[in-house]
Amino acid sequence: MAAIATLNPSSRAAARGWSDLTIRNVFIIPTILFLIVFNIFPLLYSLGYSFTDFRASVNEPVKFVGLANYRELLSDPRIWNNFWVTAKYVMVSVFGQMVIGFGLALLLNRKIPAKGLITTLLMLPMMMSAAVVGLFWRLLYDPSWGPLNYALGLGDLAWLSDADLALYAVAITDIWMWAPFVMLLSLAGLSAVPQHLYEAAAIDRAGSWYTFFNITLPLVAPLLLIALIFRTMEAFKTFDVAYILSTQPTTELVSIKLYKFAFQEWQTGKSCALAYIVLIMVLAITNIYVKYLNKAKER
Amino acid sequence: MLRRTFLSLSMGTAIALCSTFPSAAQAEELTIFWAEWDPANYLQELVNLYTAETGVTVTVQTTPWPDFQTKTFAEFNAKGDAFDMVVGDSQWLGAGSTGGHYVDLTDFFAKHKIGETMAPATVAAYAEYPGKSGKYWAVPLEGDAAGWAYRKDWFEDPKEMAAFKAKYGYDLGVPKDYKQLRDIAEFFHRPDEKRYGIAIYTDNSYDAMLMGIESTIFSYGGELGDYASYKVDGILNSATNAEAVEMYKSLYGFTPPNWGKTFFQESNQAITENLAAMSLNFFAFFPALANKATNPNADVTGYFANPAGPGGAQHAALGGQGISIVSYSKKQEAAMKFLEWFIKDETQKKWAELGGYTCNKAVLESEAFRTATPYNEAFYQTMFIVKDFWAVPEYAELLTQINTHVYPYVISGEGGSAQAVLDNVAKDWNATFKKYGRGG
Numbered sequence: 001m002a003a004i005a006t007l008n009p010s011s012r013a014a015a016r017g018w019s020d021l022t023i024r025n026v027f028i029i030p031t032i033l034f035l036i037v038f039n040i041f042p043l044l045y046s047l048g049y050s051f052t053d054f055r056a057s058v059n060e061p062v063k064f065v066g067l068a069n070y071r072e073l074l075s076d077p078r079i080w081n082n083f084w085v086t087a088k089y090v091m092v093s094v095f096g097q098m099v100i101g102f103g104l105a106l107l108l109n110r111k112i113p114a115k116g117l118i119t120t121l122l123m124l125p126m127m128m129s130a131a132v133v134g135l136f137w138r139l140l141y142d143p144s145w146g147p148l149n150y151a152l153g154l155g156d157l158a159w160l161s162d163a164d165l166a167l168y169a170v171a172i173t174d175i176w177m178w179a180p181f182v183m184l185l186s187l188a189g190l191s192a193v194p195q196h197l198y199e200a201a202a203i204d205r206a207g208s209w210y211t212f213f214n215i216t217l218p219l220v221a222p223l224l225l226i227a228l229i230f231r232t233m234e235a236f237k238t239f240d241v242a243y244i245l246s247t248q249p250t251t252e253l254v255s256i257k258l259y260k261f262a263f264q265e266w267q268t269g270k271s272c273a274l275a276y277i278v279l280i281m282v283l284a285i286t287n288i289y290v291k292y293l294n295k296a297k298e299r
Numbered sequence: 300m301l302r303r304t305f306l307s308l309s310m311g312t313a314i315a316l317c318s319t320f321p322s323a324a325q326a327e328e329l330t331i332f333w334a335e336w337d338p339a340n341y342l343q344e345l346v347n348l349y350t351a352e353t354g355v356t357v358t359v360q361t362t363p364w365p366d367f368q369t370k371t372f373a374e375f376n377a378k379g380d381a382f383d384m385v386v387g388d389s390q391w392l393g394a395g396s397t398g399g400h401y402v403d404l405t406d407f408f409a410k411h412k413i414g415e416t417m418a419p420a421t422v423a424a425y426a427e428y429p430g431k432s433g434k435y436w437a438v439p440l441e442g443d444a445a446g447w448a449y450r451k452d453w454f455e456d457p458k459e460m461a462a463f464k465a466k467y468g469y470d471l472g473v474p475k476d477y478k479q480l481r482d483i484a485e486f487f488h489r490p491d492e493k494r495y496g497i498a499i500y501t502d503n504s505y506d507a508m509l510m511g512i513e514s515t516i517f518s519y520g521g522e523l524g525d526y527a528s529y530k531v532d533g534i535l536n537s538a539t540n541a542e543a544v545e546m547y548k549s550l551y552g553f554t555p556p557n558w559g560k561t562f563f564q565e566s567n568q569a570i571t572e573n574l575a576a577m578s579l580n581f582f583a584f585f586p587a588l589a590n591k592a593t594n595p596n597a598d599v600t601g602y603f604a605n606p607a608g609p610g611g612a613q614h615a616a617l618g619g620q621g622i623s624i625v626s627y628s629k630k631q632e633a634a635m636k637f638l639e640w641f642i643k644d645e646t647q648k649k650w651a652e653l654g655g656y657t658c659n660k661a662v663l664e665s666e667a668f669r670t671a672t673p674y675n676e677a678f679y680q681t682m683f684i685v686k687d688f689w690a691v692p693e694y695a696e697l698l699t700q701i702n703t704h705v706y707p708y709v710i711s712g713e714g715g716s717a718q719a720v721l722d723n724v725a726k727d728w729n730a731t732f733k734k735y736g737r738g739g
Contacts, residue, residue: 056372056376057372057375057376057394057398057692058394058397058398058692059397059398059399078703141557142557143556143557144493144555144556144557144572144574145572156490156556156557158556158557158558158559159557160557160559160560161556161557161558161559161560161710162559162711163707163710163711163713166559243504246559246560247502247503247504247559247560247706248559248560248707248710249703249706249707260699263369263372263373264368264369264505264695264698264699265693265695265696265699266372266376266394266695267696
């Protein structure tokens, strides 16, 4: 603090009229306050609620129930089924996004006509609202008037009414929407690979697979891992697309269950506990990824 | 210069303040919150008359059906006064009254003898909580119930009639019972011709599918439990109810493809798009089917009340809502005055003329109302046979639980048998009632 107060008046910041003290007061303190009020405080407040039987819809005294909500949730096979559905969804969706996104990036990393336009068009799905995407794909999947079955010759295949297919239908929609995000990060990684490495590989007559696995993939890996972290976290929290597309129990992701607890049944305490369980799981998965990311960076 | 600047700043501030805080002379405004559907538009037309008479501006604010419950209770929980009155679902009565969100209208009811002027079923379902307690929290506003629309031209086609008679041994016509309903659905189910037997509700995100199941259960002579003692065992999971669920499941087999998440829009589309011979829907959605602009088959669309079950009992699931005053509203007095105007016979008559389903007994029974539209007669008949879901504060949990077990069985056959599925629902409901200390 003393260092800030004794800022050299001849420094550049001072010359521009913005001292470090002013920057702290104008930008940093409000941001921290904003985070405390809108993030940290609700986070801690909801942690408190997770140990109570609080129901926001009734005017009844709130009782402390200890770990009862957590115990009830973790011993409920239906909640574990929600987690299993979510895990399946995350695996299918993120795998699809990584493969298709990286594949598109490899294709676009060549000299092709109208590359800029194609890249922009490919990025359109991720710029759309998830609700719009959900409603749009509901129409596409419709076996009576949807164009998807007609185009693929699938007849009356009921994507969303079939309990086994519905989750894949939701995952396909998510892949369509978010593969461009992976593509974008992969493109950034691919364009940063030094060209001379490829030239050296060509001189050594290295095959394309060898070049891909020993030059391209290792150098793009850190960015792919970042994409993987972001997409896994987001897929784990998916709500809107799944909620709009299907109400099948086989597509009831943990976030949908959480929504039902919180805003349909008004079991506020229980929903807070479930939110914390989800948070801990997402943090654990992210930590595993971050460890791999650090290893990849060290290489 | 400085003085002029100061003066202009002061004036600007004064003008800004005047426009921010409403003055005493400013006209009163009331807001009614409801779901986004045609009756809300009719209500806006009706309340415009109140504005013309009194100068009080009344706005009907709407939100899509799936968000209606969530948004309303989010506002209640925040003790907000964004709306002064809400046209709430009948199931909300428990949560609305015990949660302190609704103003007690018992005295208002007694003073205006509403129990005598409104249809008894609507008073019990839309206004009274707990049942038979004599405590009232709403004024019946929009009567509604599950009914059926059908393609008269398909039913009256001589070739179809002859083929049906040859196959089933009786005349093709409006089904008198569920067996006939199933026969007709089976008869018209021709996927090769892109023509299907029946359209029913299957959306399990709120109470849509339950309304269809409930109608079947009630007509089969079943109940969802004893609403006074909270007893569920042997009532909800009775053999009769299991039979009714089996029937609903078999009807699902004659629906158009991809019929696993359908509500009122899809049910009406089944008629407008020539998809199905019969379609289950609430009466409140039938005006769109009677309108040539929205239904090219309007002239050949007929309507009938929910058919009887095998034992001859005939019932239907109750829809509709009552209007309640929100206890957090700062304009409760003005809202009371509005309700006084709303319950007048002439207002109720106008409400019916505009397309609203009045609950006023005199208007409902009048010849003019019953012949006003092709579906009013079926509506009138239905309003005397309606039954409703639990209205306890934890109704949403009961709803989720029945959806969780029954939906997979109806749609995918999961869960073993209808009996096993209902046993599981009964187990969950018992646990829920026990959790909230209800019953013995």
